[in-house]
Amino acid sequence: MVFYFTSNVVCPPYTIYMGKDKYENEDLIKYGWPEDVWFHVDKLSSAHVYLRLQQGQTIDDIPKDVLTDCAQLVKANSIQGCKMNNINVVYTPWANLRKTGDMDVGQIGFHRQKDVKSINVEKKVNELLNRLEKTKDERFPDLVAEKESRDREERNxxxxxxxxxxxxxxxxxxxxxxxxxxxxxxxxxxxxxxxxxxxxxxxxxxx
Structure with missing residues (x-):
């Protein structure tokens, strides 16, 4: 199962998604899109949250309010991080994620550390999280088919x-x-x- 959220603080809105558990995170790592940006609480266990950019955008084009939505969602879905103030959330393009066979389920590394950015989250903002929660949509997507369709469209x-x-x-x-x-x-x-x-x-x- 994958949880989808809509960040409608800007127009057009952005799609944010995350896996239900670490096993689904493996599929999200494997079948991510070049337009995806990965978010995680730094040095703590948390959900893997992804932001899907508009085609042609880069990580530097993420609107500030959308970035805040992603960081708050990651913090809220960290067992330790949700109870702490002033945590750091790291984020990087999906293409920068590195997965090797000796890594645990859900564990990842980076190809280039310099492409990893960080944002500080001072505290949980319930109003923001409630707004995102209202847009939550639980789905069972065929990640393989979606990736193949996306790649086919790009080739065409x-x-x-x-x-x-x-x-x-x-x-x-x-x-x-x-x-x-x-x-x-x-x-x-x-x-x-x-x-x-x-x-x-x-x-x-x-x-």
């Missing part, structure tokens, strides 16, 4: 972009060719390159 989009680029290149080549032909034609039509029948003889003299 890239294919369409390549085809459009090739079409424009052909148009450009044709324009250059047409322009060159026009220049050659214009050059041939210049008066100094044209012959004339006015050679001083009247055509009637030959009759």
């Amino acid at each position: 989009e890239k294919k369409a972009q390549i085809q459009e680029m090739k079409r424009k290149e052909k148009e450009e080549v044709k324009k250059k060719k047409d322009l060159e032909e026009l220049r050659n034609y214009t050059s041939l039509m210049k008066s100094e390159n044209m012959s004339t029948n006015q050679d001083g003889n009247d055509s009637d003299d030959f009759m």
Whole structure:
């Protein structure tokens, strides 16, 4: 089971999701999207919370209020963290998560530590959490199928972009060719390159 939340503090709203337990977290790690950002309480056990960015956005584009929603949700779903003040929540792009065979279930590392950011959460904000809780939706998604569908759409989009680029290149080549032909034609039509029948003889003299 995966829990989905909607952060509607901005428009368009953002989707936040997390697994029910550490075993589902394994699937979320495996089948995440490049648009996903992973959140976790630093140095404490907590839920793995994901924020799905809009296509083309980066981790630096996350609106401040949306970032706060994610951090509060992570804190609220940490057995130790929910009772503490001034905790740090770390977050990083999904692509930066590193999982090896010797790691425990739900455990992850990072490919690049420099790509891991941190936000301080001073205390729990019940009003914010209640707002998110009202949007909660429990689902049993086919993560594999969703990832394959997303990747297929990306491939088709890239294919369409390549085809459009090739079409424009052909148009450009044709324009250059047409322009060159026009220049050659214009050059041939210049008066100094044209012959004339006015050679001083009247055509009637030959009759």
